[in-house]
Amino acid sequence: MTDISDPGIRNRTTPDGDNAELTQGKKVRRYTADLSATGEPALWAFGGALAIGILLISSFLFMVFWNGITTFWPKPVAVVTLEDGTVLAGEPTRNERFRPGTAILNAMSEEQRAEVEANGGYATRTLYKTANFDLYGDDFRWIPDYTVTQTSYPPDFYTFERQEWGVFIGRVTGLVIDDQPMAYDPQVMRREQREARQRFNEIRRLERGPIGRINHRLEQERLAIRRAQLRHGADSAEYEAAVAEGNARIQELQARFGEIQSQVAAIRALDQRNRVQLEEIGGRSIEPPLSQIVRYYAANDLSLLDKAGIYFSRWGEFLSSEPREANTQGGVLPAIFGTVAMTMLMVVFVAPFGVITALYLREYAKQGRLVSIVRISVNNLAGVPSIVYGVFGLGFFAYTMGVTIDQLFYPERLPTPTFGTGGILWASLTLALLTVPVVIVASEEALAAVPRSMREGSLACGASKWQTIRYVVLPKALPGIMTGLILAMARGAGEVAPLMLVGVVKLAPALPVDGFWPFIHLERSFMHLGFHIFDVGFQSRNSEAGKPMVFVTTLLLLGLIVAMNSTAIIIRNRLKRKYASSHF
Amino acid sequence: MNVAASIPTRPEFEPPAYHVREGREGVALDIRNFNLWYGKAQALHGVSLGIQKGMVTAMIGPSGCGKSTLLRSLNRMNDLIDDLSIDGDINVGGFNIYGSGVDVIALRKRMGMVFQKPNPFAMSIYDNVIYPLRVDGVTKKSILDETCERALRSAALWDEVKDRLKESALGMSGGQQQRLCIARGIASDPEVLLMDEPCSALDPIATAKIEELIGALKGHYTIVIVTHNMQQAARVSDNTAFMYLGRLIEYGDTETIFTRPKKAQTQSYITGQFG
Ligand SMILES: Nc1ncnc2c1ncn2[C@@H]1O[C@H](COP(=O)(O)OP(=O)(O)OP(=O)(O)O)[C@@H](O)[C@H]1O
Ligand SMILES: [Mg+2]
Numbered sequence: 001m002t003d004i005s006d007p008g009i010r011n012r013t014t015p016d017g018d019n020a021e022l023t024q025g026k027k028v029r030r031y032t033a034d035l036s037a038t039g040e041p042a043l044w045a046f047g048g049a050l051a052i053g054i055l056l057i058s059s060f061l062f063m064v065f066w067n068g069i070t071t072f073w074p075k076p077v078a079v080v081t082l083e084d085g086t087v088l089a090g091e092p093t094r095n096e097r098f099r100p101g102t103a104i105l106n107a108m109s110e111e112q113r114a115e116v117e118a119n120g121g122y123a124t125r126t127l128y129k130t131a132n133f134d135l136y137g138d139d140f141r142w143i144p145d146y147t148v149t150q151t152s153y154p155p156d157f158y159t160f161e162r163q164e165w166g167v168f169i170g171r172v173t174g175l176v177i178d179d180q181p182m183a184y185d186p187q188v189m190r191r192e193q194r195e196a197r198q199r200f201n202e203i204r205r206l207e208r209g210p211i212g213r214i215n216h217r218l219e220q221e222r223l224a225i226r227r228a229q230l231r232h233g234a235d236s237a238e239y240e241a242a243v244a245e246g247n248a249r250i251q252e253l254q255a256r257f258g259e260i261q262s263q264v265a266a267i268r269a270l271d272q273r274n275r276v277q278l279e280e281i282g283g284r285s286i287e288p289p290l291s292q293i294v295r296y297y298a299a300n301d302l303s304l305l306d307k308a309g310i311y312f313s314r315w316g317e318f319l320s321s322e323p324r325e326a327n328t329q330g331g332v333l334p335a336i337f338g339t340v341a342m343t344m345l346m347v348v349f350v351a352p353f354g355v356i357t358a359l360y361l362r363e364y365a366k367q368g369r370l371v372s373i374v375r376i377s378v379n380n381l382a383g384v385p386s387i388v389y390g391v392f393g394l395g396f397f398a399y400t401m402g403v404t405i406d407q408l409f410y411p412e413r414l415p416t417p418t419f420g421t422g423g424i425l426w427a428s429l430t431l432a433l434l435t436v437p438v439v440i441v442a443s444e445e446a447l448a449a450v451p452r453s454m455r456e457g458s459l460a461c462g463a464s465k466w467q468t469i470r471y472v473v474l475p476k477a478l479p480g481i482m483t484g485l486i487l488a489m490a491r492g493a494g495e496v497a498p499l500m501l502v503g504v505v506k507l508a509p510a511l512p513v514d515g516f517w518p519f520i521h522l523e524r525s526f527m528h529l530g531f532h533i534f535d536v537g538f539q540s541r542n543s544e545a546g547k548p549m550v551f552v553t554t555l556l557l558l559g560l561i562v563a564m565n566s567t568a569i570i571i572r573n574r575l576k577r578k579y580a581s582s583h584f
Numbered sequence: 585m586n587v588a589a590s591i592p593t594r595p596e597f598e599p600p601a602y603h604v605r606e607g608r609e610g611v612a613l614d615i616r617n618f619n620l621w622y623g624k625a626q627a628l629h630g631v632s633l634g635i636q637k638g639m640v641t642a643m644i645g646p647s648g649c650g651k652s653t654l655l656r657s658l659n660r661m662n663d664l665i666d667d668l669s670i671d672g673d674i675n676v677g678g679f680n681i682y683g684s685g686v687d688v689i690a691l692r693k694r695m696g697m698v699f700q701k702p703n704p705f706a707m708s709i710y711d712n713v714i715y716p717l718r719v720d721g722v723t724k725k726s727i728l729d730e731t732c733e734r735a736l737r738s739a740a741l742w743d744e745v746k747d748r749l750k751e752s753a754l755g756m757s758g759g760q761q762q763r764l765c766i767a768r769g770i771a772s773d774p775e776v777l778l779m780d781e782p783c784s785a786l787d788p789i790a791t792a793k794i795e796e797l798i799g800a801l802k803g804h805y806t807i808v809i810v811t812h813n814m815q816q817a818a819r820v821s822d823n824t825a826f827m828y829l830g831r832l833i834e835y836g837d838t839e840t841i842f843t844r845p846k847k848a849q850t851q852s853y854i855t856g857q858f859g
Contacts, residue, residue: 453703460661461768462693463719471715476706 061558068555071548072314074307077157077169077299078128079281080143081150089157089169089281090128090141091299097122100144112146127544131159131167132280139166140544155301160278161294163200166325166545168288169299170280176287179273189276189290196274196290199267206264214257216516221246221253226412318552327506327536328546332553334508338424338526339560341512343493345428345522346435350488353432354439355481361440362447363469375444382437390498393430398422398502402523418523422503424512425522430502431495435488442487446480447473482572486565493561496530504531506539529557612637612776612806613658618672620653622665627653629830630672635823640798640807642821642838644814646853650830651810655778658808659695660688676776693720696769696805700781702761704753704768709745712753712764716772731771739767740797759790766797770805777801779809783816795820814854818842826850 075091082088100123105113116123125144133139160168172184177192228242271291279285294317297310321331357378365371402419410418419425450473458468474481496504505525512524537543537550613635620628627650635641643651656662658674660681673680681691693716704712711718713732722728732749736742741763745756753764762782769777779798783791798807798820811817817824817838824841826834826849834841834850845851 451703453699453701454705456661456664457697457699457703457765457768458705458715458719459664460659460692460695460697460699461716461719462689462772463715464689467719471707471719472705 064551064554064558067548067551071552072311072318074159074297074299074302074310075129076153077159079152079154079157080128080148082143082147083149084147087281088128088130088141088143090130091159091169093127093129093140095124095126095145097124098144099123104144108146115146129167129169131169134165134286135280135284153300155298157299158278158296159299160296161329162288163292163294163324166329168278168280168286170278172276173279173285174277176273176275176277181277184277192274193276193290193293193296196271196293199271200291203264203267206260210260211257211264213516214253214260218250218253218257221250223412230411319556323507323532326540327532328540328549332527332529332532332556334511335527335529335532335553336556336560337511337513338504338508339493339529339557340564342424342428342431342499342526342528343489343564345424346431346492347485347489349429349432350436350439350492351485354436354484354488355443357436358440358443358447358481359469362444363465363473378437378440382441386434386495387497387501389430389434390501393426393433393498393502394422397426397429402426422501422525423523424503424526427499427503427526430498431492434495434498435492438488438491439481439484442484443477443481446477446484449480450476479572479576482568482575486568486572489568490561490565493564494530494557496528496534499528499531504528506531506535529553529560533557610637611635612676613808614673614675614678615654615658616673616675618654618657618674619670620650620657620662621669623667627830628657631827631830631832633825633832633835635806635808637806638803639822640802640809640820641823641825642817643808643810643825643827644812644817644853645827645833647812649827651827652780654827655780655808655810658776658778659692659697661692661697663688693772694774695776695778696766696772696774698762698765698769698777698779698782700784702758702765702785704756704761704764706752706754708750709753709756709764710749713767713771715768720772735767735771736764738770738797738801739763740793741767759786759793762786762790763794763797766794770801775806777805777807779807781810781812784812791816814842814856826853828853 075093077089078092079087079089097119099121100108100116105116108116123144123146125142128141128143129139130136130141131139156171157169158172160170162168172189174184175182175189175192177188182188225239225242225246228239232238271289274290275287276290276293277285277287295310295313297306302310318331319336320333322334323332324330361371361375365374398419398421402417402421402423405419406414406417454472454476455468458472459465463471503525505527508525508527510521510524512521512526513519514521533550533553536546536553540546611634613633615631615633615635618628618631619626631650631654643654645651653662657670658681662668662670670682672682674682676691676694680686696716705715707715710732713735714722714728717728717731733742733746736745741760744760745764753761756764762785766777766779766782783794786794795816798809801807802822809817809821821838823836824838825832826841826845826847828849834845834847836846841850842854845854
């Protein structure tokens with residue numbers, strides 16, 4: 001390339017100029033800026049990094065989605081024979097490459113070692129879900145693939161989901177109906193299992209309903225006696241009257257309690273007479289009552305329709321029932337309920353606080369240094385780690401406010417705390433505190449965006465300041481305020497760390513809403529999907545068993561947050577459309 | 585279009601608490617030696633002006649001369665501005681609106697105001713029109729309905745919007761929005777209508793409609809209109825005030841101001857030599 005010394009030529013950029021150069025047959029060096037001057041490399045680097053980040057996140061989301069969606073699909077049971085003659089049955093769960101150690105390599109045969117070497121020192125192994133935790137002491141086993149001599153899928157292998165001890169994989173050898181042993185008959189089994197489950201649910205219903213009510217009333221009676229003691233003293237006549245009266249009622253209740261209890265015992269006894277004989281692949285057998293069998297199927301003998309049926313029935317159980325087996329089985333209904341209720345309560349608390357603060361800062365406070373300081377502090381609050389809020393919530397709400405409430409209103413229950421410990425009320429207040437900066441900032445912006453001309457129009461009509469805010473400013477700012485609430489909701493629904501301190505539990509004994517007065521019990525601890533994920537995945541006795549549950553629960557939590565947010569977004573867009581502006 | 589026939593009469597709700605005393609005969613707004621400062625900058629210098637009852641008074645003058653400031657002083661809209669100071673009186677019906685103990689809200693209820701840019705609220709057309717009544721505490725539906733219709737008829741808008749009263753006012757055209765604002769300004773049947781360049785955002789047809797409207801409303805309301813359009817001032821107004829650099833230069837009936845102005849400044853402004 002020839003260097004052009006005349007700068008005048010270099011600067012010619014018109015097409016005509018270029019053509020003129022070309023027709024003259026000269027080589028033209030076009031003007032190009034230095035790379036660093038255009039900023040393009042930086043643009044590409046950041047753009048690329050961002051693209052990779054988004055790709056990683058979306059592939060993670062896809063993985064969660066895929067794993068979550070497929071978890072409940074029934075898997076076949078493989079019976080594998082190993083070279084040492086061991087036979088085992090299990091669901092092949094996943095497959096991975098591993099590098100065998102020297103001890104393992106030495107134990108291998110010649111050709112196996114050669115194969116491993118050909119694979120660069122790697123071999124493959126498969127994780128089988130062998131289940132039968134009560135017999136084996138574990139649920140899963142890694143089997144190196146080279147040790148497997150034979151794999152088959154016999155149609156007589158069943159997968160049993162049990163009420164306790166998790167899954168059982170094995171054959172059915174017989175039935176015991178009404179204490180009479182008989183041969184296995186699929187139809188009888190089906191019918192009897194269904195009946196047994198009905199009995200099981202009946203016991204549940206009795207425990208929940210009548211027994212729960214009696215327990216509740218017993219508790220009320222005891223509290224009444226204690227209240228009389230606290231109010232009038234232990235040797236007053238009133239106390240003695242209360243004791244006499246209370247004890248009479250307690251006895252009556254206990255009699256009723258005994259009646260129902262014997263009813264339950266009768267059903268239980270009946271249950272014990274109907275059993276199924278199961279045999280695992282190694283020949284050991286168990287004989288659980290039929291009522292313990294939640295679901296069973298011949299894993300290798302299923303039509304597509306059967307599989308779909310099992311799949312949806314599992315989803316149904318997951319969404320509509322309570323957890324069992326340390327949360328690794330069963331459903332998550334209490335956690336769904338807890339998450340939604342806590343988030344809604346949080347919005348109920350955060351909306352008025354956030355909006356009123358923003359109104360004050362933007363409309364009433366004299367804009368000066370103090371207001372600036374407040375505003376900066378609010379913004380900085382958003383950066384405080386959430387666990388700090390948890391500590392504050394526990395210390396202030398539960399241990400200060402809650403304990404005071406207990407002393408004032410529930411002295412008869414002490415030392416058992418009522419409000420003086422974590423609960424859904426304190427949890428939602430803590431989260432409201434955590435998310436209030438988002439709402440304040442968004443609301444302030446929305447209020448500031450209301451045109452001055454609108455306010456003046458209203459004031460010129462003879463409206464007072466509050467009327468102007470109430471009728472003109474707030475409606476106009478509402479979509480913006482809603483955006484803030486949506487952001488707050490998204491943040492609050494996914495937050496787990498502070499909740500662990502202020503009321504989330506692994507297994508809540510009762511929902512915060514039930515049939516006993518006052519029906520809504522905000523002092524109760526609750527379950528939360530986010531904490532459920534943490535607990536099942538990382539806190540349970542064998543995390544492998546909880547793994548599928550982690551994916552499904554994550555999927556559910558994501559779905560729930562998306563659902564709550566889209567509802568809010570739809571409402572906001574409705575509002576926006578209602579006030580849609582046109583231009584002229 | 586017979587607008588005059590549909591001029592609203594006062595609706596039967598209680599008059600605002602502000603007490604009206606009759607002042608100098610024929611003068612609705614009596615501005616006396618009025619000075620105004622934004623911070624340290626003086627925007628109005630000793631303006632004295634008697635705005636006549638039932639007539640249209642136009643205020644003209646080059647940009648920044650204080651027309652809007654004066655207009656906004658009439659219903660104390662300037663109160664919203666921090667660091668504002670005033671001196672002098674403005675008497676409405678013989679009552680100094682800058683005197684002590686004046687109920688500003690009641691004052692504003694007696695004066696409708698139309699702004700340069702249409703500023704309908706984010707609510708339905710109906711709610712926009714009856715807004716002054718609603719903030720006044722009127723809830724009776726029959727009164728509200730009646731007022732809405734009369735105000736919209738007076739603003740020559742009724743036929744266009746009568747089927748969409750419940751729709752958002754923000755979905756109307758600019759000209760319609762401005763007429764809606766006029767309807768809102770006259771809904772509570774005020775005594776005075778203040779208009780700050782009401783046609784500056786409108787096309788000639790919408791402008792003509794509004795001018796026609798002003799002509800029809802004249803007599804019933806005292807109208808003060810700020811305008812940059814000389815022809816408009818000449819067409820619609822009875823009296824014209826010419827302002828320059830915060831001072832009232834000349835005030836008189838429109839015909840005299842436009843044909844035989846006394847001051848050279850007025851002469852050169854209306855002939856378009858500056859401004
Ligand atoms: N809020 C305010 N703060 C400070 N100064 C102001 C304010 N509003 C107006 N002014 C000043 O007061 C003077 C008069 O302004 P005003 O708006 O009354 O002019 P105007 O005659 O209405 O002009 P235009 O025809 O452009 O609307 C101008 O110099 C302007 O800069
Ligand atoms: Mg102006």
